[in-house]
Amino acid sequence: xxxxxxxxxxxxxxxxxxxxxxxxxxxxxxxxxxxxxxxxxxxxxxxxxxxxxxxxxxxxxxxxxxxxxxxxxxxxxxxxxxxxxxxxxxxxxxxxxxxxxxxxxxxxxxxxxxxxxxxxxxxxxxxxxxxxxxxxxxxxxxxxxxxxxxxxxxxxxxxxxxxxxxxxxxxxxxxxxxxxxxxxxxxxxxxxxxxxxxxxxxxxxxxxxxxxxxxxxxxxxxxxxxxxxxxxxxxxxxxxxxxxxxxxxxxxxxxxxxxxxxxxxxxxxxxxxxxxxxxxxxxxxxxxxxxxxxxxxxxxxxxxxxxxxxxxxxxxxxxxxxxxxxxxxxxxxxxxxxxxxxxxxxxxxxxxxxxxxxxxxx
Amino acid sequence: xxxxxxxxxxxxxxxxxxxxxxxxxxxxxxxxxxxxxxxxxxxxxxxxxxxxxxxxxxxxxxxxxxxxxxxxxxxxxxxxxxxxxxxxxxxxxxxxxxxxxxxxxxxxxxxxxxxxxxxxxxxxxxxxxxxxxxxxxxxxxxxxxxxxxxxxxxxxxxxxxxxxxxxxxxxxxxxxxxxxxxxxxxxxxxxxxxxxxxxxxxxxxxxxxxxxxxxxxxxxxxxxxxxxxxxxxxxxxxxxxxxxxxxxxxxxxxxxxxxxxxxxxxxxxxxxxxxxxxxxxxxxxxxxxxxxxxxxxxxxxxxxxxxxxxxxxxxxxxxxx
Ligand code: SF4
Numbered sequence: 001x002x003x004x005x006x007x008x009x010x011x012x013x014x015x016x017x018x019x020x021x022x023x024x025x026x027x028x029x030x031x032x033x034x035x036x037x038x039x040x041x042x043x044x045x046x047x048x049x050x051x052x053x054x055x056x057x058x059x060x061x062x063x064x065x066x067x068x069x070x071x072x073x074x075x076x077x078x079x080x081x082x083x084x085x086x087x088x089x090x091x092x093x094x095x096x097x098x099x100x101x102x103x104x105x106x107x108x109x110x111x112x113x114x115x116x117x118x119x120x121x122x123x124x125x126x127x128x129x130x131x132x133x134x135x136x137x138x139x140x141x142x143x144x145x146x147x148x149x150x151x152x153x154x155x156x157x158x159x160x161x162x163x164x165x166x167x168x169x170x171x172x173x174x175x176x177x178x179x180x181x182x183x184x185x186x187x188x189x190x191x192x193x194x195x196x197x198x199x200x201x202x203x204x205x206x207x208x209x210x211x212x213x214x215x216x217x218x219x220x221x222x223x224x225x226x227x228x229x230x231x232x233x234x235x236x237x238x239x240x241x242x243x244x245x246x247x248x249x250x251x252x253x254x255x256x257x258x259x260x261x262x263x264x265x266x267x268x269x270x271x272x273x274x275x276x277x278x279x280x281x282x283x284x285x286x287x288x289x290x291x292x293x294x295x296x297x298x299x300x301x302x303x304x305x306x307x308x309x310x311x312x313x314x315x316x317x318x319x320x321x322x323x324x325x326x327x328x329x330x331x332x333x334x335x336x337x338x339x340x341x342x343x344x345x346x347x348x349x350x351x352x353x354x355x356x357x358x359x360x361x362x
Numbered sequence: 363x364x365x366x367x368x369x370x371x372x373x374x375x376x377x378x379x380x381x382x383x384x385x386x387x388x389x390x391x392x393x394x395x396x397x398x399x400x401x402x403x404x405x406x407x408x409x410x411x412x413x414x415x416x417x418x419x420x421x422x423x424x425x426x427x428x429x430x431x432x433x434x435x436x437x438x439x440x441x442x443x444x445x446x447x448x449x450x451x452x453x454x455x456x457x458x459x460x461x462x463x464x465x466x467x468x469x470x471x472x473x474x475x476x477x478x479x480x481x482x483x484x485x486x487x488x489x490x491x492x493x494x495x496x497x498x499x500x501x502x503x504x505x506x507x508x509x510x511x512x513x514x515x516x517x518x519x520x521x522x523x524x525x526x527x528x529x530x531x532x533x534x535x536x537x538x539x540x541x542x543x544x545x546x547x548x549x550x551x552x553x554x555x556x557x558x559x560x561x562x563x564x565x566x567x568x569x570x571x572x573x574x575x576x577x578x579x580x581x582x583x584x585x586x587x588x589x590x591x592x593x594x595x596x597x598x599x600x601x602x603x604x605x606x607x608x609x610x611x612x613x614x615x616x617x618x619x620x621x622x623x624x625x626x627x628x629x630x631x632x633x634x635x636x637x638x639x640x641x642x643x644x645x646x647x648x649x650x651x652x653x654x655x656x657x658x659x660x661x662x663x664x665x666x667x668x669x670x671x672x673x674x675x676x677x678x679x680x681x682x683x
Binding site for chain 1: 480481484485494495496497498501525528562563565566606607608609610613637638639640641679680681682683
């Protein structure tokens, strides 16, 4: 839990006596604790802080979730990859300048759900009803999957539920190091430990509190040595003078440490964000320049790099991966059919499965 | 409250402690008062032997212009303190019309100066004003409230949103004043775009506004606009858009040059997605008869050997920085 700073723990009255709540409070012994009726009490408190988003990251709310599993909505007009999400934790102790959760979560504090029985029942139904083929599901959409793991132990808990569920791939996506607990258990075939990667200069300037590039790659290498499959996410790729060389170095470092065969997938996505994030992030990160780039607005109003630039970024990265024979692991996240078409031609996966051109099903 | 008739000369209009509204009397109100006088009483209260106006600034202004000497008023007892009296002024207006951002900021300043606790303003007053109940919004509003009158008037008249005010406040005072002279007469959307563009360019380059507008493309329209030529606003906005969007602007210019070089007949029109998200051309033909259609198609097909077509498609599929 390096870098985790909790100022106060707030417990939802409904889960006050829950066993996991007690365990969490034991692990957080010494922190001030308040029992509240709902998240509104926490929100009311953090709103009074000059930086409510940053403050929310330092208040832990222990609660129950009404439901956990939902399909990733992707973005209208983009080719969805059929991902599912488990909203087990909400918000993240790290502080990335581009993180859409700053806007999306509407001042939700760092939140941990403890009603695991309900999660298990929901997953049982999900496993029974899942369509044939491969389904990917992960906890990294509204949180960092591993940032709070030493506190919650969610990774091993989830892996055991997913073990021996062929066709259901659980992805734990993170910018943290590897939780030691994962090295003390037998890896499940269908667990993918994934790290989001960016050049160290970007990590230094835009990804406050996260593990450095070397630490993330070392974590991936450890995971592979222990028998896990890994994934990588280049998302968001940022464009700045000198970006190409920096990203090339990241790609080279991956393959110095991780064999191609151990990599399940690598996603590429370029910076994009809803309009509501713009004033908020500019205010919170006055030194960041990423919001002053050239953007276009998509049909639903999101800002993103112009298509010619996005295509260029993806194709350059595809070349870098091709140098290691790994271009077939690539896919694009939240991209339009037009960009996908040119990209598919580039990575020679061709159009044979263009309705679903993702690496785990091609 | 007690009803009475007050003399205009008895009112201390210099004392504006309860004033937060910015509208002034318009011709409709003047006409109405000229016709029937002031029917709705203003609200006053006594402070240090003089009557202070609590609400009714527009009516007083109109009454003075119409030469009235007295008008009906409701008087709040002197012993009622300023904070409670201000609540009357606030709610008397609250139900009548939405406040502009400038008025909201002035109202918040009054609550603050009348010692309402910051947390209470955040939790009770900001939601009433449809502002997010957050400390940073309170801080922003307090900053806006102390801007010079002419800034407040522009913010009021053009109905600014908080984000534009926040961007304006990020400029140092002398740049703010320069910006204000530049945009004072523009529409709300033009003002918003000019401020956002300069804000972004300044963040990106770290340059001062003075340095930014030295660029040839920006210098001309800026100068003209400062001289009062409102028509230069569109030129300035176009130049700012180009400045903020060099890749797409460059591609669009190149595409449009190729289209011009193609020299297509008048009845054939080419169109494309200006954002270049969809790398396709759309071709429109105008024909009233089969022969016209034939001619248009023939001239189009004859042009297909021109190298401009290939270059057009290359530009549409361009990828690069
Ligand atoms: S690690 Fe992910 S979830 Fe956490 S702040 Fe960064 S982008 Fe947001």
